[in-house]
Amino acid sequence: MFDVIREDLAVLESALEEALVSESALVNGIGAHLVSSGGKRLRPALFLLAARSGASFDRARAMPIAAALELIHTASLVHDDVIDDADTRRGVETTNAKWGNQVAILSGDYIFARAFRLVAETGYPSQIYMRLADLVCTLSEGEILQDHAVYQVPAGEDAYYEHIRKKTADFLEICCEIGASVGGMSTEDTARFARYGHAIGMAFQITDDLLDMEQTSERIGKPAGRDLAQGYVTLPVIRALAVLGEPERDELTALITNPQMTEEEVARALVLVRGTDGVDYAQTRANAYLERAKAALPASLDERIRETCLTAADFIGRREF
Template identity: 80%
Template sequence: MFDVIQEDLAALEPALEEAIVSETPLITDVGMHLVSSGGKRLRPALFLLAAHGGASFDRARAMPVAVALELIHTASLVHDDVIDEADTRRGAETTNAKWGNQIAILSGDYIFARAFKLVAEEGYDSSVYVKLAHLVCTLSEGEILQDHTAYQIPTGEDAYYERIRKKTADFLEICCELGGFIGGMSPADTAQMAEYGRDIGMAFQITDDLLDFRRSSEDIGKPAGHDLAQGYVTLPVIRALSVLGAGEREELAALITNPKKPVEEVARALALVRASDGLDYAQEQADAYLVRAKAALPASLDPRIRETCLMAADFIGRREF
């Protein structure tokens, strides 16, 4: 899918490995574990795509920001896994499972700091630092909102959309916006790329939430029903609560609000949501965001970059991992 930036993505990997090296061997080991576990590299890929869409792309100039974006994402996942008490991610052992919570948290802090050090050393415009700082703030806000509302019945969809915007959509928006800026896009085109990133970010998180219901643990690299078990009420569940009959709605609500539900009750909650139109409804909302994302792409984009952006949107809408 990302053939047009394949050389850039190939250069990203050794740059990531170099960025996580520490004078403390244990921190280097943790960083290598995280980098080698893979991932889609979607955030730096979107940044690089947008940067290529500008008139003055320079790989050496763009690469530190690409690395920083992936490091920020990685650090946030390390902290998420501690909060969720997760044992696996991407099919591999989590940092907290392998080294314990304290080392995991401090390693995440180290990776955040390395991301900002990389960018600070390059002397970018101050707006780049402001955007990255804003990104970390919104990521934290999204996680706080998610934790604060766990095991609660939502009053509607608005709170869910706010949460996923802060957790995911703002991140992809900033990736595309920074890419346009670093690559030399006009302000108007940069704003359109930011809109594209925000909309595919909303679709990405809705689709990610759908995977909790559609795929097995082996497929998605983490336990199926994980969100329900953690009390996270996602769009398919919100929809199910609004369309199920009174008896099933009350049963699902009781399951959601029980923080100590056993595996069989998680399975029952999954079954209730699957029996409603919640999954189809959530997919429709994701598809609507993707339509808006495609329409937002600047007319001035190089045809190869445009086609890759369209392919990325299609991948997000139908991904299975």
């Protein structure tokens, strides 16, 4: 999908490895484990696509930010896995499962610090630092809101959209915005690329929530139905609560607000949600965001980059992992 930036992404892998080198053998091992665990590298890929769209792209100057964005994402996942008590991610043992919660939390802190050091060592306009700081603040706010709302009936769709904006969409928006700015795109085109990032971010998180409803552990690399079991009420569930009749709605409400939900009760909740148009409704919303993303792309884009951005949007809409 990212052939146009294939060489850039290869350099990124080396930059990630170098960024997590430590005098400590333990920290080196954790860093190597996290880098080798892979991932889609979607955030730095979007940054690099946007940066390459400008007239003044410089790989050496752009790469520290690309690596920092992936490191920020990685650090947030390490902390998420501790909060969620997750044993696997992408089919690989999590840091907390392998080394314990204390080491995992401190490892996440270390990775955040390394990310910002990468950027500080290169020297960028103050706006870059501000946007990266905004990013970490917003990510933290999103996780705080999510944790505060577990096992509660949601206020409605707007609260859900606000949460996924902070958790995912703002991140992809900032990746595109900073990339376009560093690459030298015009103010107008930078804003358009940022809107593209925001829209595919909204679609990405809705699709991620759908995978928890539809796929198996083998396909998505983490336990299916885990969101329900942990009290995270996503868009398909919100829709189901809105359209179910009273007996089923009351049953689903009782299930999703129960912190001691059993595997059988998770399965029953899935049956109730899947019996409505909740999954189709959420997919329709994701598709609408993807169309909005495609329409936002700047007209000035190189055709190869435009096609890659369109392909990325299509991938998000149909992904199964």
